[in-house]
Amino acid sequence: MSADAVDAGSERAARWQTVAVAGHTGDLATARAALTADDASLRELALGALDRMGALSDEDVAKAITDPAAGVRRRALRLAALRPSCDLLAALADHDPSVVEVAAWAAGERESVNEGVFAKLCALATGAPDALVREAAVAALGALGDQRGLAAILHGCGDSPAVRRRAVLALAPFSGPQVDAALDAARADRDWQVRQAAEDVAAD
Secondary structure: OOHHHHHHHHHHHHHHHHHHHHHHHOOHHHHHHHOOOOOHHHHHHHHHHHHHHOOOOHHHHHHHOOOOOHHHHHHHHHHHOOOOOOOOOOHHHOOOHHHHHHHHHHHHOOOOOOHHHHHHHHHHHHHOOOHHHHHHHHHHHHHHOOHHHHHHHHHHOOOOHHHHHHHHHHOOOOOOHHHHHHHHHHHOOOOHHHHHHHHHHHHO
16 A cells, blocks of 8 residues: 555544544534535534534434435434434435335334335335345334234244344234234244244233
8 A cells, every 4th residue: 555545544534533523522613514525434424423512403414314425324314213304205215225224223213204104114114125124114113013014014024034033023012813823923933033032022
């Protein structure tokens, strides 16, 4: 590696540190300037710094959810979880599965979501190509506890092992013959973690 490359890397790391520290020292100007930096890592750090200072607005978060960099979008969605004015629907249709996964998690952290978001979660839980997205969507539906999401959760009980485990845990807020049948089946699942999840839900 050339000396110029080393110097450039050191300079970049120093800028990252400056923005990260700004959140602890209350340096609002530095943090806000970094929000529009060319470096995606700086924009991501700026979100955290502004949030730490209590200076991050819903508008800042909403804009960051559409950032060109997936890492920034993921960070913004984590911050959007408890900001109901920040719409999650577009993020649930993001081209990057890792962003969709975080958007689904954020939806599950809310007390309620709008009809569009709820319908998208159900669709993702049953049809997303990425297993991590299906798992996150199933978990979100369980956290929301809306009866309309039960069919999608039950569908997840027949998915891959990781999704099955999450789906069984997501049955906790629900009751009825379908739930009992799913838990009975899960107790005999070939995956021991699925069996354990069923026992944990039944014990609650």
